[in-house]
Amino acid sequence: MESRILKPLLGVYLGLFILFLYGPFIVLTILSFQAGPDGGPQFPIIEWSTYWYRHLFGMTEVTRVAPLRLGEALFRSLTLAFMTMVTATVLGVISAQAFRKRFKGSNVVFYLIVLGMMVPGVLTGLGISLLSTELGITRTWWGTAFVAHVVYTFPFAFLVMLAIFNRFDPSIEEASWSLGVSPIRTFRKITLPFVFPGVLSSMLFAFTLSYDEFPRTLFAGGSDLTLPRTIYATFAVEIHPNIFAFGVLTTLFSFSLLAVFGILMYLSTRRAKKLASQEDI
Amino acid sequence: MTETSTASGAAGTLPRQKTDSTAWLLITPGVIWMTLFLVAPILMILYVSFWTQTTFAINPTPTLESWRDFFTSQTYMNALWTTVRIWLIVLAATLLVGYPAALFIGIFVRSRILSISLLIVCVIPFWTSFLIRVLAWRPMLGREGAINILLQKFGITSAPIDALLFSELSVVIGMTQIYVVFMVGPIAFMLSRIDRNVIEAARDLGAGFGRIFTRIILPLSLPGVVVGAIFVSVMVLGEFATSAALSGRQVNLLGNIIVTQVGSLKWAFASVVGVVLTVIIGIVIAMLLRVVDLKREL
Amino acid sequence: MSVSQETETRSGADSVLRLDGIVKRYDDVVALDGVTLTVSGNEYVSLLGPSGSGKTSLLRVIAGFERPEAGRVHFRGADVTDVSPHQRGIGFVFQNFALFPHMSVLKNVTYGLVNADEGAVSAEVAERRARAMLEMVGLSGLESRGVDQISGGQKQRVALARTLVKEPQLVLLDEPLGALDANLRARMRNELRTIRKELGVTFLHVTGSESEALAMGDRVAVLDRGRVLQFGAPGTVYDAPSTPNVARFLNRYNLFAGSLHPDGGFEGPFGKVAAPRVQPADEALYGIRYDRVTVEPENTAADAPALHATFRASEYLGSSVIYFFETDAGKIVESEHHMSLGTPPEYRAGARYTLRWKPEHAIVFG
Incomplete structure (x- = not known):
């Protein structure tokens, strides 16, 4: 053989x-x-x-x-990753929940969301920095870079949740309702145990992607460096x-x-x- | 249209509209976010690419100056060509290097736990910072790097090879190692979904592995290849860090040009390059999506 | 028997479910086109319809999973059209069972008792009632199993027990036997009827199988393209289908196209014959049930109606045998012989026979 x-x-x-x-x-x-x-x-x-x-x-x-200035950078990166994780996961869960039933324009919305992970960081970063300059908004890691991070990580959370919901048989929820259990309790007792691993995965994705995110932060992050930008700064000099x-x-x-x-x-x-x-x- | 259907449906309820409105309620935050922070910025790039560039500033007087500069400059046309070339090479390299690994994980490993473990082993390097992973190739490929030391120790070469680092080759090697997992994952996933019975049945009918591969395995893994290719393409086309770290300024990609132009406050010109890059990526994704419906494969 | 008498009196008295002109559309497709139906307490109603007839949509509307565009649903005398599914108190048994996969058999059954919005009971009471119900459906001893560790038939019983333990007055069953193999299906038929009778609950059982519908229902409703074509006792539906489509779905009638003459005769492939029983309908059709067709050697003195045909094949069904004949026009005509009438005759493949029936047995539409 x-x-x-x-x-x-x-x-x-x-x-x-x-x-x-x-x-x-x-x-x-x-x-x-x-x-x-x-x-x-x-x-x-x-x-x-x-x-x-x-x-x-x-x-x-x-x-x-020269010593690397890591302490503050680490703090910024962790805070940013946490903010991104919460926002992206919440957006991902509610958006995927909306997609459980087909609605008008769902295809356009799907591609709009997925676009966020398709557009390279240089472009998102460049665009956001152009827009913020034009609007007179100061670029910061917790402002302009944060929204760019969510644009990047929300699609991942969304796709993970979509895959989870796709595998979830809606008749199980209906069975619960037909047994006299309210939709809220059904969500807690039946739906959540199912999708929870997906929520955790979404959070992990969002956190690690944001924690390590670099091109968007380079353009949109302002003057305070995050960890990846601290490393990038060493590229120019002798390592x-x-x-x-x-x-x-x-x-x-x-x-x-x-x-x-x-x-x-x-x-x-x-x-x-x-x-x-x-x-x- | 909404008006009339409301009127005609007045006798009963309007479930279709109702589910639509709850769906839109849930989807609105995401749509607003993506519109404000993704679509608007990209439209801004397009807009600014037609602005007038002065030495240190831009003003909204419309002009095609930056566009003319881009298409008449040898340097930038070279960068465009280099970007496309590196993309094609890395795409081919990730596919060639990754497919056999995915084949083993997805088809030949019988135990599900083992195949998942192997995938995890492949993904673990991702928990090292991307930039650190890029940097790690320097002591690998350098004149006194690990590869040159090993080559000389085993007597394969007598003198260190200089071309390993700070060349197009080092960029290709670095990118292949960093992005190959994005090819392996989707392919292995699609392969693991193939019904073993189909392969067994083909084998019982006397089909050799070559035939099983070309008739069953390859076609069924195609969606995985396409998804992997989309991942790799998008990331390689938008790259600038790997070439900055490993090419010693030998390789200038469109991404590098955007970074340097923004660094010298040439916003309009950076925007032109941004639009060009967007168009290229758009074409590539559109071509790949013609092969497979991403939404259905999930 | 006293039980059947009781059934009769009850069914006359109170209606458990009353549907009033239910309309349901999905985009441009009309699934239900004005369904009106009244179901009494303590009866077994089969809802027969081909796929796409809207039978599942109807169950989902009754359960409250879907809202109708028009029409009202009345349950126990109250209008529940705008009531949420969890407040209706109508049981639902899914074709794929829809068990809670992260719970044991026992937990699946106690779930609805413990978590209900109204009338929730303590864990002890729930467990006692669940165990009793599991015993009734024959699942004692499997209480602590995971639901992925039991067979299809057992899953079916868990689904049933989970629903019945809530003591609903009405249980909707969506092709409940569809996912089971033939053996099990036959056994579950009896069991469903027995369990229902014991609990005195009303079953509304949706099926695509005419034999299942006729065998199980105290009454049978035939649904086609979102409309109820006929609703009556199985015997009535079987003997006197009200429309050509009902006759088609029953799968027990040879149907011949032709024309109905004003003088009352029907002209078909067998010539012009008398048509004593005529049902008004959109199309002219002559129907004769398989078991009313007798087979004789060819060329016996033919008093109509009769057809000359070639014997092709037979199919043994256990309680009867079906013989397939082909007419000169290429139409297949079937004849059924019940085993209770004696040993089935044998015919020679390729030989010609004459098929004959009594005109008063035929049903004519036109």
């Missing part, structure tokens, strides 16, 4: 593929332990050290390598392993975020699983 050869072959390929995806990050992690302050962002490793991690937190002597150390730390932070999401997801589906396994008792 050909697939006997093909399967292991593709398996090996997948291994290489994953190496391709992770390779740069592995190298970056190794180099983040480069000696400082004279070790550069390349091989060989002069000496293993945590110098650049300490450098990030201002725990080293002042050298010619040092401190940026690598920073990359490792933000990744760890993202994973802890992911873990929180995973736990919430587990808790929300556990009830259903518990029921399913009751038979064994």
